[in-house]
Amino acid sequence: MQGSVVSLASIKRIAALDRPAPVAAGCPSQAGGVDPRVADHPCYSEEAHHYFARMHVAVAPACNIQCNYCNRKFDCANESRPGVVSEKLSVEQGLAKVMAVAASVPQMSVVGIAGPGDSLAGASAPKTLALFEAVRAQLPDVKLCLSTNGLALAEHVERLKELGIDHITITMNAVDAKVGEKIYPWIFWQGQRLTGRLAAQTLLDRQLLGIEKAVAAGMLVKINSVLIPGVNDHHLPEVHKAVRARGVFLHNIMPLISNPEHGTVFGLSGQRAPTNAELEAVQAACGIDAKLMRHCRQCRADAVGMLGEDRGQEFTNDLVAAKTEVDFEARDLYRQLVAKEREDRKQAAKRAGLGLAQMTHGQKRRVAVCTKGGGRINEHFGHAREFRVYDVDAGGLSFVGVRRADNYCQGGWGEEDHMEAILKALDGCQAVLVSKIGRCPKDELAKAGIEAVDRFALAYIEEGVSGWFADQAQLNKITA
Numbered sequence: 001m002q003g004s005v006v007s008l009a010s011i012k013r014i015a016a017l018d019r020p021a022p023v024a025a026g027c028p029s030q031a032g033g034v035d036p037r038v039a040d041h042p043c044y045s046e047e048a049h050h051y052f053a054r055m056h057v058a059v060a061p062a063c064n065i066q067c068n069y070c071n072r073k074f075d076c077a078n079e080s081r082p083g084v085v086s087e088k089l090s091v092e093q094g095l096a097k098v099m100a101v102a103a104s105v106p107q108m109s110v111v112g113i114a115g116p117g118d119s120l121a122g123a124s125a126p127k128t129l130a131l132f133e134a135v136r137a138q139l140p141d142v143k144l145c146l147s148t149n150g151l152a153l154a155e156h157v158e159r160l161k162e163l164g165i166d167h168i169t170i171t172m173n174a175v176d177a178k179v180g181e182k183i184y185p186w187i188f189w190q191g192q193r194l195t196g197r198l199a200a201q202t203l204l205d206r207q208l209l210g211i212e213k214a215v216a217a218g219m220l221v222k223i224n225s226v227l228i229p230g231v232n233d234h235h236l237p238e239v240h241k242a243v244r245a246r247g248v249f250l251h252n253i254m255p256l257i258s259n260p261e262h263g264t265v266f267g268l269s270g271q272r273a274p275t276n277a278e279l280e281a282v283q284a285a286c287g288i289d290a291k292l293m294r295h296c297r298q299c300r301a302d303a304v305g306m307l308g309e310d311r312g313q314e315f316t317n318d319l320v321a322a323k324t325e326v327d328f329e330a331r332d333l334y335r336q337l338v339a340k341e342r343e344d345r346k347q348a349a350k351r352a353g354l355g356l357a358q359m360t361h362g363q364k365r366r367v368a369v370c371t372k373g374g375g376r377i378n379e380h381f382g383h384a385r386e387f388r389v390y391d392v393d394a395g396g397l398s399f400v401g402v403r404r405a406d407n408y409c410q411g412g413w414g415e416e417d418h419m420e421a422i423l424k425a426l427d428g429c430q431a432v433l434v435s436k437i438g439r440c441p442k443d444e445l446a447k448a449g450i451e452a453v454d455r456f457a458l459a460y461i462e463e464g465v466s467g468w469f470a471d472q473a474q475l476n477k478i479t480a
Helices: 008-017 091-104 124-138 154-161 194-216 238-246 265-269 274-285 329-359 416-423 439-447 462-476
Strands: 052-057 107-113 143-148 167-171 186-189 192-195 220-229 250-255 365-369 386-393 394-405 431-433 451-453
Touching: 008 091, 052 091, 091 107, 091 451, 107 451, 124 143, 124 154, 124 439, 167 194, 186 194, 186 265, 192 194, 192 462, 220 238, 220 274, 238 250, 238 274, 238 394, 250 274, 274 394, 365 462, 394 439, 394 462, 416 439, 439 451
Parallel strands: 052 107, 107 143, 143 167, 167 220, 220 250, 365 431, 431 451
Antiparallel strands: 186 192, 365 386, 386 394
């Protein structure tokens, strides 16, 4: 369990040597402090995303609103952002792909529909519901998850509940139409194309109604909000207050993606993305006790695999068989192994916390970690495409978020031009914990005041970060 890719053969081999205690059938894996409803959902639980994968099925191309940060593409393999897919699928093709992924990726615990348009818009809605019904019949061990802009959600809540869909994500960027009209140029509602403030107000009213109905039906609702500097950055705390008052389970504030090459209105008009500091400031403004998601990867609408990776090109139509047999025993064994690993990590975190609590002083430090899953420090620096960032002091660890950058090693060689982006991603960090690192990048990091640390390779993140912090204290590098 030290990496993100686990084969079916390895699961059976490990299980034969050390079979964990069985987990009750139909019950999700549970770790201390994790809500059982989201224990195996990588998008709803930061803890779960170390162990479980998701897949998005691209059966919903139609959309009923236009967002200035969105440009849907149906045949794109080289962009990683919402609204982009390599191929649109029929319901039959979607089911075949789901079964193929379930057979090959035992970590896959969630099947979601997130576009590339809106899952409940016009012609998309029947396909979405039909696919969910087929998957529920074939794969009873997965969770079904739907993403929507919320315009048509209220009319479908009852049917979604009947299908066993209890995780709904709604993208909502404003609760004030004066802000919303800067983000949404038009919507299509009840056979009419609405524009301007009327469009924004109609959308916001429908979103709030959908949230209220979904929460009343017992669904877990997550809100995604795109942080757009100068447009809704100061307004998002109001959004957070409004959705939390309506019982939303989780709020995910994510940065605008505005690369000009993506062809969006904001990208072409020069609207900039927020900095890491701006994103953290808005998250902090939403309240200390807020349930905020900090591990979002802003996935493609056909993403497959663990968060932060995309194995979608392994499961294109030309590679997927019409019918695939799923080894449910192997999938169950994987969950049992995860249950054991979670307990081990829980004990490691407890030991780390006790060690930090014994320190009488310690200025807060920020540490980045290279990991490819399992909650361990198990990624080579040169292969890392993202860094998990933590704050640590004598009071414990807190997860700050994920920062992305192109990996340093390309084809076995270091790319110096990538280091600039990596250093920007690591801004504010005093150390980066890795499984391995070459001399050249280690020296470059040192020049920037960042210590590269490989002595905690393969340790749990909590143990490694707290161990580094304790070492710094002993070396008198941390003052009260």
